Amino acid sequence: xxxxxxxxxxxxxxxxxxxxxxxxxxxxxxxxxxxxxxxxxxxxxxxxxxxxxxxxxxxxxxxxxxxxxxxxxxxxxxxxxxxxxxxxxxxxxxxxxxxxxxxxxxxxxxxxxxxxxxxxxxxxxxxxxxxxxxxxxxxxxxxxxxxxxxxxxxxxxxxxxxxxxxxxxxxxxxxxxxxxxxxxxxxxxxxxxxxxxxxxxxxxxxxxxxxxxxxxxxxxxxxxxxxxxxxxxxxxxxxxxxxxxxxxxxxxxxxxxxxxxxxxxxxxxxxxxxxxxxxxxxxxxxxxxxxxxxxxxxxxxxxxxxxxxxxxxxxxxxxxxxxxxxxxxxxxxxxxxxxxxxxxxxxxxxxxxxxxxxxxxxxxxxxxxxxxxxxxxxx
Numbered sequence: 001x002x003x004x005x006x007x008x009x010x011x012x013x014x015x016x017x018x019x020x021x022x023x024x025x026x027x028x029x030x031x032x033x034x035x036x037x038x039x040x041x042x043x044x045x046x047x048x049x050x051x052x053x054x055x056x057x058x059x060x061x062x063x064x065x066x067x068x069x070x071x072x073x074x075x076x077x078x079x080x081x082x083x084x085x086x087x088x089x090x091x092x093x094x095x096x097x098x099x100x101x102x103x104x105x106x107x108x109x110x111x112x113x114x115x116x117x118x119x120x121x122x123x124x125x126x127x128x129x130x131x132x133x134x135x136x137x138x139x140x141x142x143x144x145x146x147x148x149x150x151x152x153x154x155x156x157x158x159x160x161x162x163x164x165x166x167x168x169x170x171x172x173x174x175x176x177x178x179x180x181x182x183x184x185x186x187x188x189x190x191x192x193x194x195x196x197x198x199x200x201x202x203x204x205x206x207x208x209x210x211x212x213x214x215x216x217x218x219x220x221x222x223x224x225x226x227x228x229x230x231x232x233x234x235x236x237x238x239x240x241x242x243x244x245x246x247x248x249x250x251x252x253x254x255x256x257x258x259x260x261x262x263x264x265x266x267x268x269x270x271x272x273x274x275x276x277x278x279x280x281x282x283x284x285x286x287x288x289x290x291x292x293x294x295x296x297x298x299x300x301x302x303x304x305x306x307x308x309x310x311x312x313x314x315x316x317x318x319x320x321x322x323x324x325x326x327x328x329x330x331x332x333x334x335x336x337x338x339x340x341x342x343x344x345x346x347x348x349x350x351x352x353x354x355x356x357x358x359x360x361x362x363x364x365x366x367x368x369x370x371x372x373x374x375x376x377x378x379x
Contacts, residue, residue, distance in 0.1 A: 035091035039068035053270035075199040089251035095182025109244035111316040115341035153247025159219030160239035162232035220286030
Protein backbone atom coordinates (compact mmCIF):
# COMPACT_ATOMS: atom_id res chain seq x y z
CA UNK A 1 0.00 0.00 0.00
CA UNK A 2 2.86 2.32 0.91
CA UNK A 3 4.55 1.48 -2.41
CA UNK A 4 1.35 2.29 -4.31
CA UNK A 5 1.07 5.60 -2.46
CA UNK A 6 4.64 6.51 -3.41
CA UNK A 7 3.97 5.66 -7.05
CA UNK A 8 0.83 7.77 -7.15
CA UNK A 9 2.62 10.63 -5.41
CA UNK A 10 5.51 10.50 -7.87
CA UNK A 11 3.06 10.50 -10.76
CA UNK A 12 1.24 13.49 -9.35
CA UNK A 13 4.50 15.37 -8.91
CA UNK A 14 5.55 14.62 -12.51
CA UNK A 15 2.16 15.71 -13.87
CA UNK A 16 2.34 18.93 -11.87
CA UNK A 17 5.86 19.60 -13.09
CA UNK A 18 4.83 18.94 -16.72
CA UNK A 19 1.85 21.26 -16.39
CA UNK A 20 4.11 23.93 -14.90
CA UNK A 21 6.57 23.63 -17.79
CA UNK A 22 3.69 23.87 -20.26
CA UNK A 23 2.35 26.95 -18.50
CA UNK A 24 5.79 28.56 -18.60
CA UNK A 25 6.45 27.73 -22.29
CA UNK A 26 6.04 30.84 -24.46
CA UNK A 27 3.10 30.94 -26.81
CA UNK A 28 4.01 30.40 -30.48
CA UNK A 29 4.72 33.54 -32.47
CA UNK A 30 2.26 33.98 -35.33
CA UNK A 31 3.07 36.13 -38.36
CA UNK A 32 0.33 37.27 -40.75
CA UNK A 33 1.30 37.05 -44.44
CA UNK A 34 -0.84 37.53 -47.57
CA UNK A 35 -0.25 36.55 -51.18
CA UNK A 36 -1.30 38.04 -54.51
CA UNK A 37 -2.85 34.72 -55.58
CA UNK A 38 -6.41 33.36 -55.54
CA UNK A 39 -6.84 30.60 -52.94
CA UNK A 40 -7.46 27.88 -55.55
CA UNK A 41 -4.07 28.08 -57.30
CA UNK A 42 -0.93 26.00 -56.79
CA UNK A 43 0.89 29.31 -56.33
CA UNK A 44 -1.04 29.61 -53.08
CA UNK A 45 -0.21 25.99 -52.28
CA UNK A 46 3.45 26.95 -52.55
CA UNK A 47 2.80 29.63 -49.93
CA UNK A 48 0.92 27.24 -47.64
CA UNK A 49 3.66 24.62 -47.95
CA UNK A 50 6.19 27.22 -46.81
CA UNK A 51 4.03 27.96 -43.77
CA UNK A 52 3.85 24.25 -42.95
CA UNK A 53 7.63 23.90 -43.18
CA UNK A 54 8.20 26.86 -40.85
CA UNK A 55 5.79 25.33 -38.34
CA UNK A 56 7.51 21.94 -38.42
CA UNK A 57 11.09 23.20 -38.46
CA UNK A 58 10.41 25.51 -35.52
CA UNK A 59 8.64 22.81 -33.53
CA UNK A 60 5.50 24.93 -33.58
CA UNK A 61 7.14 27.97 -31.99
CA UNK A 62 6.88 30.08 -35.18
CA UNK A 63 3.79 30.02 -37.37
CA UNK A 64 2.89 31.75 -40.63
CA UNK A 65 -0.73 32.60 -41.40
CA UNK A 66 -0.77 32.21 -45.19
CA UNK A 67 -3.70 34.29 -46.46
CA UNK A 68 -4.87 34.48 -50.07
CA UNK A 69 -5.29 37.60 -52.21
CA UNK A 70 -7.78 40.12 -50.85
CA UNK A 71 -8.15 38.68 -47.37
CA UNK A 72 -6.49 41.75 -45.86
CA UNK A 73 -5.59 44.04 -48.79
CA UNK A 74 -6.01 43.89 -52.59
CA UNK A 75 -3.49 41.69 -54.42
CA UNK A 76 -1.29 44.49 -55.75
CA UNK A 77 -1.08 46.24 -52.37
CA UNK A 78 0.84 43.61 -50.39
CA UNK A 79 4.21 45.34 -50.80
CA UNK A 80 3.02 48.61 -49.29
CA UNK A 81 1.04 46.70 -46.66
CA UNK A 82 4.19 44.81 -45.66
CA UNK A 83 6.13 48.07 -45.49
CA UNK A 84 3.47 49.66 -43.26
CA UNK A 85 3.21 46.45 -41.21
CA UNK A 86 -0.48 46.04 -41.98
CA UNK A 87 0.72 42.50 -42.65
CA UNK A 88 4.02 40.98 -41.57
CA UNK A 89 4.91 39.73 -45.03
CA UNK A 90 3.70 38.71 -48.47
CA UNK A 91 4.02 36.18 -51.27
CA UNK A 92 4.05 37.50 -54.82
CA UNK A 93 6.42 38.38 -57.65
CA UNK A 94 8.81 41.31 -57.88
CA UNK A 95 7.79 42.52 -61.35
CA UNK A 96 4.46 43.63 -59.91
CA UNK A 97 6.35 46.57 -58.38
CA UNK A 98 7.84 48.11 -61.55
CA UNK A 99 5.66 51.16 -60.98
CA UNK A 100 7.97 51.97 -58.06
CA UNK A 101 11.23 51.01 -59.75
CA UNK A 102 11.60 49.07 -62.99
CA UNK A 103 14.66 47.30 -61.61
CA UNK A 104 12.18 45.17 -59.62
CA UNK A 105 11.54 43.11 -62.76
CA UNK A 106 15.14 41.90 -62.72
CA UNK A 107 14.48 40.00 -59.50
CA UNK A 108 11.74 37.85 -61.00
CA UNK A 109 13.78 35.86 -63.51
CA UNK A 110 13.58 38.36 -66.40
CA UNK A 111 13.15 37.42 -70.10
CA UNK A 112 15.77 35.26 -71.72
CA UNK A 113 16.82 33.59 -68.48
CA UNK A 114 18.30 36.26 -68.25
CA UNK A 115 21.14 35.84 -70.73
CA UNK A 116 20.44 32.14 -71.17
CA UNK A 117 20.48 31.17 -67.48
CA UNK A 118 18.10 28.48 -66.24
CA UNK A 119 16.46 28.24 -62.80
CA UNK A 120 19.54 26.82 -61.11
CA UNK A 121 21.85 29.41 -62.69
CA UNK A 122 19.59 32.32 -61.83
CA UNK A 123 18.95 31.07 -58.30
CA UNK A 124 22.70 30.72 -57.83
CA UNK A 125 23.13 34.36 -58.91
CA UNK A 126 20.58 35.35 -56.25
CA UNK A 127 22.04 33.30 -53.39
CA UNK A 128 25.72 33.14 -54.35
CA UNK A 129 26.33 35.92 -56.88
CA UNK A 130 25.26 38.99 -54.96
CA UNK A 131 21.70 39.10 -56.23
CA UNK A 132 20.03 38.80 -52.82
CA UNK A 133 21.98 41.75 -51.46
CA UNK A 134 20.94 43.86 -54.48
CA UNK A 135 17.33 42.75 -54.02
CA UNK A 136 17.34 43.94 -50.42
CA UNK A 137 19.11 47.13 -51.44
CA UNK A 138 16.35 47.80 -53.98
CA UNK A 139 13.57 47.64 -51.40
CA UNK A 140 15.33 49.13 -48.40
CA UNK A 141 17.35 51.91 -50.02
CA UNK A 142 16.07 52.55 -53.54
CA UNK A 143 12.34 52.24 -52.82
CA UNK A 144 12.71 53.33 -49.17
CA UNK A 145 10.52 50.43 -48.06
CA UNK A 146 11.05 48.53 -44.84
CA UNK A 147 10.97 45.19 -46.68
CA UNK A 148 13.36 42.39 -47.64
CA UNK A 149 12.63 39.39 -49.87
CA UNK A 150 13.72 35.86 -50.76
CA UNK A 151 13.14 33.68 -53.88
CA UNK A 152 10.49 31.03 -53.17
CA UNK A 153 8.34 30.35 -56.23
CA UNK A 154 9.66 28.63 -59.41
CA UNK A 155 6.62 29.41 -61.57
CA UNK A 156 8.06 28.67 -64.99
CA UNK A 157 8.74 28.09 -67.78
CA UNK A 158 5.66 30.04 -68.69
CA UNK A 159 3.59 29.80 -71.82
CA UNK A 160 3.31 32.56 -74.41
CA UNK A 161 -0.39 32.68 -73.58
CA UNK A 162 -3.98 32.23 -74.67
CA UNK A 163 -5.60 33.58 -77.83
CA UNK A 164 -9.02 33.55 -79.43
CA UNK A 165 -7.52 33.08 -82.86
CA UNK A 166 -4.49 31.44 -84.43
CA UNK A 167 -1.16 33.27 -84.11
CA UNK A 168 1.33 32.66 -86.91
CA UNK A 169 3.81 35.51 -86.51
CA UNK A 170 4.60 38.72 -84.63
CA UNK A 171 2.41 40.59 -87.10
CA UNK A 172 -0.65 38.89 -85.58
CA UNK A 173 0.00 40.67 -82.25
CA UNK A 174 -0.85 44.05 -83.72
CA UNK A 175 -3.84 45.63 -81.99
CA UNK A 176 -4.53 42.72 -79.63
CA UNK A 177 -5.50 43.72 -76.10
CA UNK A 178 -3.57 41.30 -73.92
CA UNK A 179 -3.04 40.85 -70.19
CA UNK A 180 0.67 41.34 -69.44
CA UNK A 181 2.51 42.51 -66.33
CA UNK A 182 5.78 44.09 -65.29
CA UNK A 183 8.32 44.95 -67.96
CA UNK A 184 6.89 42.08 -69.99
CA UNK A 185 4.18 44.60 -70.85
CA UNK A 186 6.82 46.99 -72.24
CA UNK A 187 8.39 44.16 -74.22
CA UNK A 188 5.13 43.01 -75.82
CA UNK A 189 4.03 46.59 -76.46
CA UNK A 190 7.08 46.87 -78.70
CA UNK A 191 5.72 43.88 -80.63
CA UNK A 192 2.39 45.61 -81.27
CA UNK A 193 0.19 44.47 -78.39
CA UNK A 194 -2.08 46.78 -76.44
CA UNK A 195 -1.25 45.60 -72.93
CA UNK A 196 -3.56 45.47 -69.89
CA UNK A 197 -2.25 44.91 -66.35
CA UNK A 198 -4.50 42.66 -64.23
CA UNK A 199 -4.02 40.42 -61.18
CA UNK A 200 -4.68 36.73 -61.74
CA UNK A 201 -8.18 36.70 -60.27
CA UNK A 202 -9.39 39.33 -62.74
CA UNK A 203 -8.14 37.73 -65.97
CA UNK A 204 -11.04 35.35 -66.67
CA UNK A 205 -13.80 37.92 -65.97
CA UNK A 206 -12.02 40.44 -68.22
CA UNK A 207 -11.77 37.85 -70.99
CA UNK A 208 -15.45 36.91 -70.62
CA UNK A 209 -16.46 40.58 -70.92
CA UNK A 210 -14.29 41.05 -73.99
CA UNK A 211 -11.99 43.52 -72.24
CA UNK A 212 -8.98 41.51 -73.44
CA UNK A 213 -8.37 39.43 -76.58
CA UNK A 214 -5.55 37.36 -75.17
CA UNK A 215 -3.93 36.63 -71.84
CA UNK A 216 -0.69 35.47 -70.32
CA UNK A 217 -0.79 33.86 -66.89
CA UNK A 218 1.53 30.94 -66.18
CA UNK A 219 0.72 27.82 -68.17
CA UNK A 220 -0.12 24.21 -67.35
CA UNK A 221 -1.87 23.57 -64.04
CA UNK A 222 -2.20 27.25 -63.13
CA UNK A 223 -4.01 28.14 -66.35
CA UNK A 224 -6.25 25.09 -66.04
CA UNK A 225 -7.28 26.04 -62.50
CA UNK A 226 -7.83 29.65 -63.51
CA UNK A 227 -10.20 28.41 -66.23
CA UNK A 228 -8.71 30.25 -69.20
CA UNK A 229 -9.72 27.40 -71.50
CA UNK A 230 -13.34 28.44 -70.94
CA UNK A 231 -12.81 31.55 -73.07
CA UNK A 232 -9.76 30.99 -75.26
CA UNK A 233 -9.34 28.31 -77.92
CA UNK A 234 -5.64 28.52 -78.73
CA UNK A 235 -2.80 28.04 -76.26
CA UNK A 236 0.76 28.80 -77.37
CA UNK A 237 3.86 27.63 -75.53
CA UNK A 238 6.62 28.37 -74.66
CA UNK A 239 7.34 32.06 -74.22
CA UNK A 240 10.62 33.87 -73.62
CA UNK A 241 9.13 36.53 -71.34
CA UNK A 242 9.10 34.26 -68.27
CA UNK A 243 11.09 31.19 -69.17
CA UNK A 244 12.70 31.40 -65.72
CA UNK A 245 10.17 33.21 -63.56
CA UNK A 246 10.69 33.36 -59.80
CA UNK A 247 8.27 34.61 -57.15
CA UNK A 248 9.20 36.17 -53.84
CA UNK A 249 8.55 35.86 -50.14
CA UNK A 250 8.71 39.34 -48.62
CA UNK A 251 8.86 40.23 -44.95
CA UNK A 252 8.81 43.47 -43.01
CA UNK A 253 12.42 44.21 -42.09
CA UNK A 254 11.60 45.10 -38.48
CA UNK A 255 9.75 41.81 -38.16
CA UNK A 256 12.74 40.02 -39.69
CA UNK A 257 15.19 41.65 -37.28
CA UNK A 258 12.93 40.78 -34.33
CA UNK A 259 13.28 37.07 -35.11
CA UNK A 260 15.99 35.08 -33.39
CA UNK A 261 18.97 33.94 -35.52
CA UNK A 262 17.54 30.41 -35.38
CA UNK A 263 14.13 31.58 -36.59
CA UNK A 264 15.76 33.48 -39.44
CA UNK A 265 17.62 30.34 -40.49
CA UNK A 266 14.37 28.36 -40.28
CA UNK A 267 12.71 30.78 -42.71
CA UNK A 268 15.68 30.63 -45.11
CA UNK A 269 15.67 26.83 -45.01
CA UNK A 270 11.90 26.69 -45.50
CA UNK A 271 12.17 29.03 -48.49
CA UNK A 272 14.78 26.83 -50.16
CA UNK A 273 12.85 23.64 -49.34
CA UNK A 274 9.67 25.17 -50.83
CA UNK A 275 11.43 26.23 -54.01
CA UNK A 276 12.94 22.79 -54.58
CA UNK A 277 9.78 20.87 -53.68
CA UNK A 278 7.59 22.86 -56.07
CA UNK A 279 10.19 22.71 -58.82
CA UNK A 280 9.65 18.96 -58.70
CA UNK A 281 5.88 18.93 -58.20
CA UNK A 282 5.04 21.28 -61.04
CA UNK A 283 6.74 19.15 -63.69
CA UNK A 284 4.21 16.34 -63.29
CA UNK A 285 1.27 18.64 -62.50
CA UNK A 286 1.88 20.70 -65.63
CA UNK A 287 2.22 17.58 -67.78
CA UNK A 288 -1.09 16.23 -66.48
CA UNK A 289 -2.76 19.61 -66.95
CA UNK A 290 -1.59 19.95 -70.54
CA UNK A 291 -2.96 16.49 -71.26
CA UNK A 292 -6.33 17.43 -69.72
CA UNK A 293 -6.54 20.72 -71.60
CA UNK A 294 -6.08 18.89 -74.89
CA UNK A 295 -8.10 15.69 -74.32
CA UNK A 296 -10.91 16.89 -72.06
CA UNK A 297 -11.36 20.53 -73.01
CA UNK A 298 -10.35 20.46 -76.67
CA UNK A 299 -7.76 23.20 -76.36
CA UNK A 300 -5.55 23.61 -79.42
CA UNK A 301 -1.97 23.70 -78.11
CA UNK A 302 0.56 25.06 -80.55
CA UNK A 303 4.30 25.53 -80.45
CA UNK A 304 5.14 29.25 -80.41
CA UNK A 305 6.57 30.33 -83.79
CA UNK A 306 10.34 30.83 -83.59
CA UNK A 307 10.17 34.37 -84.95
CA UNK A 308 8.03 35.40 -81.96
CA UNK A 309 10.59 34.00 -79.51
CA UNK A 310 13.45 35.77 -81.27
CA UNK A 311 11.50 39.03 -81.55
CA UNK A 312 10.70 38.81 -77.82
CA UNK A 313 14.38 38.67 -76.92
CA UNK A 314 15.22 41.54 -79.25
CA UNK A 315 12.44 43.63 -77.73
CA UNK A 316 13.65 42.78 -74.23
CA UNK A 317 17.19 43.84 -75.16
CA UNK A 318 15.74 47.20 -76.20
CA UNK A 319 13.89 47.54 -72.89
CA UNK A 320 17.08 46.74 -70.96
CA UNK A 321 19.09 49.29 -72.95
CA UNK A 322 16.46 51.99 -72.44
CA UNK A 323 16.08 51.36 -68.72
CA UNK A 324 19.82 51.05 -68.14
CA UNK A 325 20.32 54.48 -69.70
CA UNK A 326 17.78 56.00 -67.28
CA UNK A 327 18.32 53.93 -64.13
CA UNK A 328 21.84 53.37 -62.80
CA UNK A 329 20.66 50.70 -60.37
CA UNK A 330 18.84 48.82 -63.15
CA UNK A 331 22.08 48.79 -65.14
CA UNK A 332 24.07 47.61 -62.12
CA UNK A 333 21.78 44.62 -61.58
CA UNK A 334 21.52 43.71 -65.27
CA UNK A 335 25.30 43.95 -65.69
CA UNK A 336 25.76 41.71 -62.64
CA UNK A 337 23.43 39.10 -64.14
CA UNK A 338 25.19 39.25 -67.50
CA UNK A 339 28.61 38.89 -65.89
CA UNK A 340 27.42 35.84 -63.93
CA UNK A 341 25.78 34.33 -67.03
CA UNK A 342 28.93 34.90 -69.10
CA UNK A 343 30.72 32.53 -66.75
CA UNK A 344 28.14 29.80 -66.08
CA UNK A 345 26.12 29.56 -69.32
CA UNK A 346 29.00 28.74 -71.72
CA UNK A 347 30.45 26.28 -69.18
CA UNK A 348 27.08 24.60 -68.72
CA UNK A 349 26.62 24.25 -72.48
CA UNK A 350 29.99 22.51 -72.62
CA UNK A 351 29.29 20.17 -69.71
CA UNK A 352 25.57 19.35 -70.12
CA UNK A 353 24.08 17.49 -73.09
CA UNK A 354 21.15 19.32 -74.73
CA UNK A 355 17.81 18.34 -73.18
CA UNK A 356 16.51 17.51 -76.66
CA UNK A 357 19.26 14.94 -77.35
CA UNK A 358 17.99 12.07 -75.18
CA UNK A 359 14.41 13.41 -75.34
CA UNK A 360 14.35 13.07 -79.12
CA UNK A 361 15.95 9.63 -78.92
CA UNK A 362 13.22 8.29 -76.63
CA UNK A 363 10.20 10.41 -77.55
CA UNK A 364 10.67 11.48 -81.14
CA UNK A 365 11.61 14.82 -82.61
CA UNK A 366 10.10 17.86 -80.97
CA UNK A 367 6.77 18.68 -82.60
CA UNK A 368 6.38 15.16 -83.99
CA UNK A 369 3.72 12.56 -83.25
CA UNK A 370 5.10 11.81 -79.79
CA UNK A 371 4.89 15.46 -78.82
CA UNK A 372 1.19 15.36 -79.71
CA UNK A 373 0.48 12.40 -77.46
CA UNK A 374 1.69 9.53 -79.65
CA UNK A 375 3.96 6.64 -78.74
CA UNK A 376 7.71 6.87 -78.22
CA UNK A 377 9.74 6.81 -81.40
CA UNK A 378 10.74 3.32 -82.54
CA UNK A 379 14.45 2.64 -82.70
